[in-house]
Every structure is written in structure tokens, then in C-alpha cells.
Amino acid sequence: MGTGLVTLAAAFMVAASAGAAEVAPDAVAFTDDGVSASLTGQAGDPAAGAKTFKDRKLGNCLACHANKKMEGELFHGNVGPALDGVADRWSTAELRAIVVNSKQVFGEETVMPGFYSLKVGLNPREDLVGKTILSAQEVEDVVAYLATLKE
């Protein structure tokens, strides 16, 4: 038990120091072009991004978006538009802006959650206070995956 806690604390410190190089959620710079700079300085991994995209506990993007490239997954939602060919419609910087905080692109009324934003709704679950839905690297991975969706 005691050693477990120590290991856990050590893991947090690693996570915290890795975070130092990241752009914090409230420091992300939005311009008319979107969010041009990577949040981590590290290239996104499209394969990891695909996993984050469909994982119900992470992006759960299929809840709201259909995606022909994921035919193997049962049930795609249609709350948002199908994402086929999305990289033909939006630049990488724009896609990053949409995933980080869609409200910056679509306006306050959009139902798409901001995946790297701390402007959340009332009474967030206690263990999620101050946390974003995705980590900076997960956002980079998802954006790298979206950039592959061309028709």
C-alpha cells in the first residue's frame, strides 16, 4: 500500500514534468487561421489518434460523427456532420482549433464539447475538476488522424 502510493506519486510527477513543455489549456492561441502551433511540439500519431477517436472513454467522436473509414465500428451517430473528407474542408490548424475548443470555431451554441478546454459546464464530476477531456498529446494524435481523412 505504502509503496503503491509512492509509485503513484512518482507517476504524477512524471506526468507533471511532461506537461511543462505543453501549452496549457487556457494558453492556447486561437487566430483566424485556427491553432497553428502544436500543443506539445511533438508530431501527432494518426494510429494512436484513430484509437482515441473511437474510444468511448476518450474522444468518443463516433457518438456524434459517422466516419466511413471506421466501418468495423458498430453504430455511428449523426449529431454532427460525417467526417469523411474533413481534411479537404479544413486545414490542420483549423482542425486543431475545432478539437481543442469547438466553440471558438462554431460559436457558443455548438453541442460539440471542447476537448482541451477548461470552460466546462456546471458541477463537473469532482475527479474531473481542472482536467480536460483529452490530453495535449491525445489532441495532437486525433488531429493527425483527422488530417488523413481525405476523399
Place this chain on the structure above:
Amino acid sequence: MGAALGLAMAAGVTVLKADPIDAKLEIDGKPMVTRTKAPEGHPFDEVMSGWLFREPETRSLEEDPFENPGMLSVEEGEQIWNTVEGTAGKSCATCHGDASESMKGISAHYPKWDAEAKRPINIELQINKCRKDKMGAEPYAFDKGGQKPLTAYIKNQSLGEPVSIDLSQGDMQAWWDKGKEEYYTRTGQLDLSCASCHEVNMGKMIRADHLSQGQVNGFPTYRLKSGLTSVHNRFRGCIRDTRAEMPKAFSDELMALEVYVTWRGTGLSVETPAVRQ
């Protein structure tokens, strides 16, 4: 399998058909109102029962009381109705007699103003009042003891009765106002309100779920996933899904929400126990 579920296989991607169906619901030969003109001030033109949004198998289970798994709970509720409990040595039947007479149509008009408690109460809380004040029995804890089956039994006595609540009683209007504000307040890490799903995206698919208007006329509902489900349990589940802290059952928050959401279903038939996914 695909066809039975009503799937449209477009380009290999499964997107479920998303229009509410155009069909009539009859239970035991009784016609149910599943679509009706919305009351004054309602965001929709037409209010629609959740039944219209469900898969064919789920819908047909509700049509036939012999097939409806929720009817077992209704029978259990009838037994509880007739069971003596508490220090006064009484059952519900001691005072109210035959529920098919005394409880007919009653629950379609809940929540009601409780002058003593100075707040609206639902059937669950009315049962607890009678248990405590008239029977000398312990009030049921949320979703415990006979609360769900007894509520289902009482509401089933109003099957087909159109929902209408009286907002002129006591401070009901103020509770409606509070409930409305909650309905449009975004909660949780996902930053969604009731309206985000049940108003803005009504009729759309959220993954495998066809979004209805989120009406409460069928509660307690029999959910194929999890059995008999109370209305406050469903509210809590939807709030949890926004990744928010859940208000307590029967709290002011959830009672206000129940008043407002019940009003949003004005004119729909009581369908208890409705069958849902």
C-alpha cells in the same frame, strides 16, 4: 438482424434510421396519445412519446401487457398495495380500497403541490407520506423496498390518461421556472444541457441511441438493459453522462426538473410501465 433493427446500411457505415415512426400505439385495446399539439410556450409544435423513437421489438413489447416485462413489477406493486405494514396495522387498500377505482387517473396530475411540505411531490413521495403519516411505517429510501413497483402499480391505474399538471397550485410556477432554467443549463465536463440532446438533437442518433424528447410519461419505465427504472434515476443517469456530479433523488433540483419535464409532455398518455432500451 440488421433489417430487424431497422438499420440503414449506407456505404457500409451503420447509421440507424432517425425519424420517429408514424404508428399508433394501443395497449390492451386502449388507444394511447403518443403525439399531440404542444401547450402554449413549448419549444416544439408537437410533443412525442419516447415510444415513437424505439426499435420495433421494443415497441411491440409495450403493446402487449402479457409481453411487457414491466407488468411483473405492476403485479408486485399490487401485492404491496394489499400488504399490511407499520404500527397502525394498515395497508394502502385499508384506506384506498380498490386501486383501479381510487387511483384511476390520479398520477397523470403529478407532481402536485404539497401544502404541508411547501414543495411539489411526486407519487414516490406521496407513498412515503402515507407510509409515515397513515401507516406508521418507514418511508422507502430512493429506489428501495417497494418504491418502484408500487409507483408503477399506481401509475398503471392511469394508463392512457393524458398528462396535465396544475401550475396554479401553491408555488408550482416558481418550481417550473427553476426546472426550466436547469433544463437549459449545461453541466459537466462535456458541457451539455438536457436541451442539447432532447431539443436541439431530438430525432438524431447519438451512437446507437435514437434521441427522443426525453419525456417522462412512461415512468417508471422497464429498460431492457437494467429493468424497472424510476424517473429520478433516469435524470441522474443523463446528468452523469455529461460527466457532472449528480443531484440527489428528490432534491429540490430534481423535483423542479420533474415538474418542468412533466409539463413538456402535457397531453401525452401515461404509458407506465413503458418499455425502453
